[in-house]
Amino acid sequence: MDILPSEEEQMLKNVAREFLEAEISTAMVREMEIDGIGYPPALWKQMADLGWLGLALPEEYGGQGLPLTYLGLVLEEAGRVLAPVPLHSTSVAALTIANDGTDQQKKEILPSVSDGGMILTWAVHERDPRLIPEAMQMQATADGDGWILNGTKMFVDNLVVSQRCLVACRTSPASDANEGISLFLVDPNGNGVTQTSLITLAKDKQSRMDLQNARVERTALVGEVDQGWPIVQRMLDRATALLCCQMVGAARKDAEMAIEYAKNRVAFGRPIGSFQSVQHMLADMIINVDGGQMLAFEALWNMDQGLPSSVEVSQAKAFCNEKCEVVVRHSQVIHGGIGFMMEFDLHLWFRRVTSWTMRLGTTYEHRAKIASALLDVPGKVRLGMPLPVGA
Amino acid sequence: MDFGYTQDQENLRRDVVAFIAGNVSQGLLDEMDSGEEGGRGPEYRDLVKKVADKGWIGISWPKEYGGQSGSRMDQYIVEEEFMRLGIGIGGAGSGAPAILAAGTEEQKEYFIPGMIRGEIIFALGFTEPQAGADLAGLQTRAVRDGDEYVINGQKMYTSAAHYSSHIYMMCRTDPDAPRHRGISIFLIPMDTPGITVRPLWTIQSDPPAPLGTTYGMARTNETFFENVRIPASCLLGEENQGWYVGAMGLNLDRVGASRYLISVRRDEDIVNWVKENDFGGYSPAEDPAVRDKLAELWTEAQVCRLMTMRSMSLVNRGDTFTYEGSAEKVWAPEHGVHTTEAISQILGPYAQLLSSSEEAIEDGLFAHNLMGSFQSGINHGSVQIMRDQMARRGLGLPRG
Numbered sequence: 001m002d003i004l005p006s007e008e009e010q011m012l013k014n015v016a017r018e019f020l021e022a023e024i025s026t027a028m029v030r031e032m033e034i035d036g037i038g039y040p041p042a043l044w045k046q047m048a049d050l051g052w053l054g055l056a057l058p059e060e061y062g063g064q065g066l067p068l069t070y071l072g073l074v075l076e077e078a079g080r081v082l083a084p085v086p087l088h089s090t091s092v093a094a095l096t097i098a099n100d101g102t103d104q105q106k107k108e109i110l111p112s113v114s115d116g117g118m119i120l121t122w123a124v125h126e127r128d129p130r131l132i133p134e135a136m137q138m139q140a141t142a143d144g145d146g147w148i149l150n151g152t153k154m155f156v157d158n159l160v161v162s163q164r165c166l167v168a169c170r171t172s173p174a175s176d177a178n179e180g181i182s183l184f185l186v187d188p189n190g191n192g193v194t195q196t197s198l199i200t201l202a203k204d205k206q207s208r209m210d211l212q213n214a215r216v217e218r219t220a221l222v223g224e225v226d227q228g229w230p231i232v233q234r235m236l237d238r239a240t241a242l243l244c245c246q247m248v249g250a251a252r253k254d255a256e257m258a259i260e261y262a263k264n265r266v267a268f269g270r271p272i273g274s275f276q277s278v279q280h281m282l283a284d285m286i287i288n289v290d291g292g293q294m295l296a297f298e299a300l301w302n303m304d305q306g307l308p309s310s311v312e313v314s315q316a317k318a319f320c321n322e323k324c325e326v327v328v329r330h331s332q333v334i335h336g337g338i339g340f341m342m343e344f345d346l347h348l349w350f351r352r353v354t355s356w357t358m359r360l361g362t363t364y365e366h367r368a369k370i371a372s373a374l375l376d377v378p379g380k381v382r383l384g385m386p387l388p389v390g391a
Numbered sequence: 392m393d394f395g396y397t398q399d400q401e402n403l404r405r406d407v408v409a410f411i412a413g414n415v416s417q418g419l420l421d422e423m424d425s426g427e428e429g430g431r432g433p434e435y436r437d438l439v440k441k442v443a444d445k446g447w448i449g450i451s452w453p454k455e456y457g458g459q460s461g462s463r464m465d466q467y468i469v470e471e472e473f474m475r476l477g478i479g480i481g482g483a484g485s486g487a488p489a490i491l492a493a494g495t496e497e498q499k500e501y502f503i504p505g506m507i508r509g510e511i512i513f514a515l516g517f518t519e520p521q522a523g524a525d526l527a528g529l530q531t532r533a534v535r536d537g538d539e540y541v542i543n544g545q546k547m548y549t550s551a552a553h554y555s556s557h558i559y560m561m562c563r564t565d566p567d568a569p570r571h572r573g574i575s576i577f578l579i580p581m582d583t584p585g586i587t588v589r590p591l592w593t594i595q596s597d598p599p600a601p602l603g604t605t606y607g608m609a610r611t612n613e614t615f616f617e618n619v620r621i622p623a624s625c626l627l628g629e630e631n632q633g634w635y636v637g638a639m640g641l642n643l644d645r646v647g648a649s650r651y652l653i654s655v656r657r658d659e660d661i662v663n664w665v666k667e668n669d670f671g672g673y674s675p676a677e678d679p680a681v682r683d684k685l686a687e688l689w690t691e692a693q694v695c696r697l698m699t700m701r702s703m704s705l706v707n708r709g710d711t712f713t714y715e716g717s718a719e720k721v722w723a724p725e726h727g728v729h730t731t732e733a734i735s736q737i738l739g740p741y742a743q744l745l746s747s748s749e750e751a752i753e754d755g756l757f758a759h760n761l762m763g764s765f766q767s768g769i770n771h772g773s774v775q776i777m778r779d780q781m782a783r784r785g786l787g788l789p790r791g
Contacts, residue, residue, distance in 0.1 A: 274789040279782030294697035315690040367686035
């Protein structure tokens with residue numbers, strides 16, 4: 001038990017911070033908000049050269065085979081500078097292929113991900129945005145050697161630049177045996193796929209994806225037919241924990257900007273950071289970020305160890321949703337009017353962190369999962385010990 | 392980073408749990424419940440001897456002073472398992488870190504082993520009627536007279552004074568110096584003539600809080616000093632340096648199993664209670680509002696645990712705290728308040744019922760905790776003072 005970063009982990013974090021702070025300015029972040037593809041390809045290539053795109057992918061497919069906690073550290077630093085790169089969506093989809101894909105899929109996709117040649121994403125949300133099997137209405141129907149897909153996916157990250165998208169589809173009605181969900185690799189530029197850009201709070205690249213008789217080959221299936229939901233769940237757990245890392249990175253930077261501002265901004269003849277009302281807001285902001293960070297990395301660490309992690313993931317996201325939001329709001333309040341002027345940079349952080357609180361599960365959804373684990377399985381609970389598991 | 396315990400640590404915990412099952416008697420629990428000697432009577436001393444034989448006391452303390460020179464994490468594990476029964480055992484207690492850091496060889500040899508064995512217990516003499524949060528305003532005087540000091544004044548909330556062997560107290564030794572530079576610390580036997588202890592009864596005293604209540608102490612004290620003559624050897628560290636000596640190890644006193652558990656035990660208790668009980672067919676465990684709140688509190692409690700693990704990790708590494716100890720002392724007590732107040736709204740009118748009442752749930756544990764949890768945000772540095780410290784020392788913000 002030593003929950004602080006090891007020397008090696010700290011080194012990676014330092015290298016990531018140094019590189020990202022040197023390469024990414026707020027001017028670039030603003031430019032990418034109005035850019036058609038939303039990321040600078042040259043920077044993406046540099047990140048590939050640093051080995052970050054295959055950081056947690058298996059070595060035999062061109063990755064570095066490092067634990068998810070390492071990827072979490074890089075995403076935390078990426079969040080800090082609001083790195084406008086499709087790192088999160090690509091990592092999430094690639095890790096799912098690495099864990100649950102066929103050998104052919106791994107060979108075809110993972111080396112290209114690691115060297116920066118292939119961007120990926122995933123599509124689960126639908127009209128009913130809850131991340132539960134009942135909400136999956138996208139139909140996949142067997143058609144000879146392949147499948148025909150029909151339906152709509154919402155809030156698909158970086159779809160506009162992705163070469164492959166993992167799509168959760170309904171292949172059967174839910175039964176006692178399984179949820180009837182299958183996961184397919186879809187080419188977002190293929191026939192029958194329509195993309196519609198969504199204008200979001202974060203001004204990132206999210207899309208609606210309409211599939212109309214879009215055909216995929218048999219080889220596009222990830223896992224077994226009708227058995228896809230557990231794969232989707234594991235994908236969402238990784239995605240959520242990694243997003244929390246990004247959130248705490250951004251929120252901590254936002255808090256640090258408020259601390260600096262409070263030291264320098266003079267009102268009533270002294271720096272506003274000398275007022276206890278402001279000091280206590282700032283202290284709470286750091287406590288909140290620290291809490292989210294520890295919860296997020298514990299969830300990733302559990303995954304790395306092969307331990308149950310779904311409750312830990314939900315704890316992290318439920319907490320980050322509320323507390324990171326408090327942090328960025330407090331920072332806006334401390335900055336006063338200038339903080340929400342377009343020309344001032346602070347809103348870049350506020351808008352992204354706020355947007356991320358709504359993605360990959362709301363506070364209420366995650367607390368419902370935690371409550372179920374606490375209350376619906378017989379047996380006593382104790383903090384620091386595994387929760388009781390069902391028969 | 393490593394969020395798990397080693398196999399050795401898991402084994403240690405298992406051994407401690409088994410030891411507790413075989414050695415903590417009803418007699419000991421009754422003795423603690425009676426509150427006499429602060430629960431540290433003959434049964435307690437007997438237990439400490441047995442625990443010492445296992446090599447489980449003072450694990451992280453130096454061998455030369457009665458410890459084991461082992462890891463803080465191992466000590467934490469022992470402390471946690473005993474503290475879950477309300478038994479304080481394993482470490483050396485308040486005051487010991489400062490004695491180790493600033494004491495003379497003679498003081499270290501005399502006090503530390505006795506503290507580890509639970510034979511030397513300090514009352515803490517900090518607060519005065521006119522000096523609480525603003526401790527540096529304390530007035531109790533210690534005047535040098537040859538090889539002695541003469542003490543006159545009054546200390547408040549000296550909770551252990553009626554059963555402690557000594558008092559660890561701050562006195563003013565130079566009234567003309569700037570406030571922080573005229574204070575000294577003394578280690579004084581309680582049986583010194585001129586010391587009078589008068590009880591102050593807390594809101595937990597009538598009816599008495601059930602065993603296991605957070606801040607369930609029925610009694611604290613005010614302690615009066617009238618021409619108390621002590622040898623100069625009672626001085627800890629240098630004269631007039633007491634403010635800085637006292638700061639040594641204060642953070643260490645604020646973190647650990649005791650601090651953690653007093654803030655989170657009720658989270659476990661309420662979840663376990665609603666899983667097994669209902670009110671004439673109404674089951675709070677099935678109420679969506681209750682479920683959402685319990686999940687929120689559980690998550691906050693996990694942050695309490697992780698903050699404690701962070702502090703233990705820092706201590707184990709030999710690193711110093713910047714703001715982590717203060718942060719823990721803000722988050723955990725406020726979390727304890729969130730939980731006890733939420734429980735009052737989950738159990739509704741039943742949460743009013745005190746220990747002596749018919750129909751009281753768990754002997755009134757939840758009701759008495761509602762009176763106890765907020766005290767945790769006041770004692771040993773209020774949450775406001777802790778936030779001040781975080782802001783100034785941790786975040787580098789200017790003084791007001």
